[in-house]
Amino acid sequence: MRETRATTEDQIPDTDDGPPGRGRRAPSQRRCLVSRTHGEPKHMLRFVVGPDGRVVADLSARLPGRGMWLQADRAILEDGQLARAFSRAARQKVEIPEGFAESVRDGLAKRLLDGISLGRRAGEAVCGFQKCRERIVAGRVGAVICAAGASQDEVARLLSGHRDLPMVRVPGDVLAVSFGRERAVYAVMAPGALAERLKAEYKRFAGVTEGVLPGPETIGQ
Secondary structure (H helix, E strand, C coil), rough: CHHHHHHHHHHHCCCEECCCCCCCCCCCCCCCCCCCEEEEEHHEEEEEEECCCEEECCCCCCCCCCEEEEEECCCHHCCCHHHHHHHHHHHCEEEECHHHHHHHHHHHHHHHHHHHHHHHHHHHHCCCHHHHHHHHHHHCCEEEEECCCCHHHHHHHHHHHCCCCCCEEECCHHHHHHHCCCCCEEEECCCCHHHHHHHHHHHHHHCCCCCCCCCCCCCCC
């Protein structure tokens, strides 16, 4: 039984020949080039090599070309052997741009902003303590969104009686810009595909962010 499982895991790919296309389905798991751990593609990072030989983050996993996969982890993006791993997977010498980890983080922050903005335009996301509290009490929440600097006491009050709700912590400017405001601290997203996408993006973002963004488990501590 153990040998069968190990063999199956060893067959999980860490590269691809391009995004899923007509008649070709993507594997349900991908393996990290560096850590050799595996996970769902939506929680991992895909990279391709540009015409200039530089590694490009393909955060939407749609760019053509040979894809190379990494775990969404800051330490991996800063690993000293990363260029060698990419070169081996790409079958050519590649260059990692300066500020690589920061550029990936910024790209993921932009995807968080886009996801929240899309939810707002679709009427699935609202901001403001009172509006959020009303939806939480009504059970119409798929994800709670808070600015990273939000008071833990206020967050605990917002969630009172509903602390099991998934929480997404984003930079304050991301939340404010998403709603076209100078300042925004709280928002909620209705259950559904947009909330699931937002949670997946947050997991990647949190993994490549320096330090730890507080989550639900830290509330009230």
